[in-house]
Amino acid sequence: MTIGKYTLHQIDSGFFALDGGAMFGIIPKPLWTKTNIADDRNRIKLTTRNLLLVNDSRKILIDTGMGQKWDKKSKDIYAIDQTESELTNSLQFLGIEPEDITDVLLTHLHFDHTGGSTVLRNNKLExxxxxxxxxxxxxxxxxxxxxTERDKGSYIKENFEILAKEGLLKVLKGNVEKLDEEISIVRVNGHTRGQQLFHLHDSSTNLLYCADILPTAGHLPLQYIPGYDLQPLITLQERKLLWKKAAEEDWFLFLEHDPENCCIKIESTEDGYLVAEQYDRLP
Ligand SMILES: [Zn+2]
Structure with missing residues (x-):
């Protein structure tokens, strides 16, 4: 897929799993298991699917997955599996080395979005x-x-502090609306404070990197909001606005955590929003 001057590549950076109940908030299990099957520990399988935008001068990566800095116990708790796909390998498959990346756009600093932003080399965080x-x-x-006590487990300082210390972290003020002609920022505050989604667009194509406002296709019904969200009623409002636009304007919704679907398109029906088209790879 190309959008404007950018060629887009799907970057698979691994699998993990989270408690299905926590991922679906108030929705009863018999409903959410219709789309997302639970394992024997009630976890649902998730992916970390990132996006790479390439043009002549820039190689822009959106989010960095879980990364490598996990101990054995955490790997087991989160079922972290990077044997099939891993961030550095997926980039190298396209001939891209870590040194080549010019920009990393982080939707937010939860560990499954910025874990791969830092690495341990010879026991030193870099x-x-x-x-x-x-x-x-x-x-x-x-x-x-x-x-807060409720969400501090999702923010691991090793994943971002060093970026600020080394002067690599560009902190965007709320009034910045675009990073480039094709890259607009959509700020949402229901899931955490200051999550940014990226709306990529040219005259013919719209794609929204949905991050945690729509983790999987199973989360499409407006009220299927993760229990992790700090302000679920804000999420609901944000979804209403975005789903309406996406349905009316035929947007690709890029799903960061759906192990089956890379992108979906949606339609508005009498039964609410439904998946109209689904893509297991980036078209
Ligand atoms: Zn998150």
Missing amino acids: PAFPNASYYVQEQNFEWAQHS
Whole structure:
């Protein structure tokens, strides 16, 4: 897929799993298991699917997956599996080395979105992409450092502090609406504070990198909101606006966590929003 001057590549960076109940909030299990099967520990399988935008001068990566800095116990809890796909390998498959990445756009600093932003080399924590500028919303960076008892487990400082220390972190103010002609920022605050989604567009194609406002296709019904969300009624409002636009304007919704579907298109029906088209790979 190309959008404007950019060629897009899907970057698979691994699998993990989270509790299905936590992922579907108030929705009863008999309903959410219709789309997302639970394992014997009630976890649903998730992927970390990132996106790479390439043009003559820039190689832009959106989110970085879980990364490699996990101990044995956490690997087991989150069923982390990077044997089939891993961030650095997936980039190298396209002939891209970590040094080549010019920009890393981080939707937010939860560990499954920025885990691969830093690496341990000889027991020393380093930025994984040494020549890149990393972008995050100011509000999310502030929140990540002062999160609450309820959500502090999702923010691991090893995944972002060093980026700021080394001057690689570009903290975006709320008034920045575009990063380039084709890359607009959509700020949402229901899931955490200052999550940024990326709306990629040219005259013929729209694609929204949905991050955690739509983790999997199974989360499409407006009320199927993860229990992790700090402000679910804000999420609901944000979804209403975005789903309407996506249905009316035929957007690709790029799903970061859906192990089956890379993208979907949606339609508005009497029964609510439904999947109209699904793509297991980026078309
Ligand atoms: Zn998140």
